[in-house]
Amino acid sequence: MTTAHTAPGGTWLITPPSDGRLEAALRAQPDVALLDLEDAVPSYGKNTARTAAVALLSAAPVHSAAVLGLRVNAPGTVHGLKDLVALADSGLRDTLVLVPKVESARELELVAQALQETATGVPICALIETPRALLRLDDIFASPVLGGVVFGAADYAAATGCRRTSSSLLWARSSIAAAAAAHGIPSIDSPYFDLHNPQGLRRDAQEARDLGFTGKGAVHPDQLPIIREAFCPTEEEVAQAHAVVSAADRADGRLSRAGGQMVGPPLVAAARAVINRAGNGTDPHTHRGSQ
Template sequence: MTAAHTAPGGTWLITPPSEGRLDSALRAQPDVALLDLEDFVPPHDKDTARTAALAHLAAAPVHGATMLGLRVNAPGTVHGLQDLVALAGAGLREIVVLLPKVESARELELVAQALRAATTGVRVCALIETPRALLRLDDIFASPVLGGVVFGAADYAAATGCRRTSSSLWWARSSIAAAAAAHAIPSIIDSPYFNLGDPEGLRRDAQEARDLGFTGKGAIHPDQLPIIRGAFCPTKEEVVQARAVVSAANRAGGQMVRAGGQMVGPPLVAAARAVLDRAGIHTEPSLHGGIQ
């Protein structure tokens, strides 16, 4: 995986391709503003929505750190094939392409090959949302063209007959996070939380995703973004503890050491450094103690 192929983590705002929605999404400053041609668009509107989405993406204003994205229809469908042909001819640059219903690495590689000649900086990402995909994570995540992973809880729950609860989705989410870590995929995005009237539920869901190892979470409304950002940002207490662990490890020269009432070895030091990285605090190992 190269940096050129990697999609951002953090917040992914998913929105219909209707007039004004992309501008509204960009004002909210997510890490990825993703126009959706699949679930948000009924079959009879697919052609119109495709044309509109590509026009909106091509005409998007300067959008700072936000990356533009497009969720196409499944490549195995007529609409999905038409999406990819139109995208290849649109001349877009630096875009996330999210493929639904991915169940093999070959699907990703065919799409990347089709887009590579006409699209510069494309990040091909896999939407994992079927039981078959969960059983093939090692194959899918080994693909050299894979730029990121998104979990689709709604379709997964519908396919398995499970409820969209913390306990029923725990295995799927933890399996995705572990497999992505094994293949060094840096962008692992959890499914959106669909109840817009339950901010506390969103907070709990986002915190659980963070605890399982996801690097970000999808959103379906701009109002959800601050809660998601807060859940993935380390708390003051976590930063204080991480500083203590790193400082103690530096003073001990890499040996096991006691910090904050616990014995600290290399795995806990690595975890502490990761917390400080998420908080934007740069650290370097030091033989003289302290955080450099």
């Protein structure tokens, strides 16, 4: 079995494979530019969209800072199988593959087997969006080929009958972020779909960061600056982190105080993580597999 190639955290911009969409996405400089063959394409247009997506990914500039990706259709469907065959035949390398409706590790491993002969270096990521998947996180996250996970709030809410609110999605989001941290892979929160509510997006992105997600999806380039700001430590957080680390260094392993709070090993580790994110944009949780 192949080893996972880890996906980036940060901003994931999801767009249909229409003319000009990939170029516009790359100009917005997301961490991942993801073409969507599933929800963004009606059933009658999937064959055409698949051909267009593979052509766009093949012709994309190699100097782009963004990782290029493709959300395929579910592997258990005819169009999902066609997507995998097209990817394998294209020989695309280093193209992230997002697999929807994942409910078992076996589904991910079948995708890896289909691609491993030609599409080496492909990060395979799972879209967690069903109640059954939430009950099987241990199995899914234990897969050696899993390189990242994305929460699909819209499908999850539709399947459970819940509203897409902070309180109703709290358990699902917390479970996914915690499981990803435990397995050392990036976790990407669901996009925020109201394009005319920047304050709602800001609040939603901050909640995702606070729950432990390492990034968030977007459905429009205008959403990216707000998401970046939410996931970047504030000046006050960085200053407090430096104070905690300095106090710990002076204490030489003993308990100390910084800013009125006791400083022990967990707080020091968290402070160093904040400084690390502020310095280079990486997250200490995303360490599993090859880079």
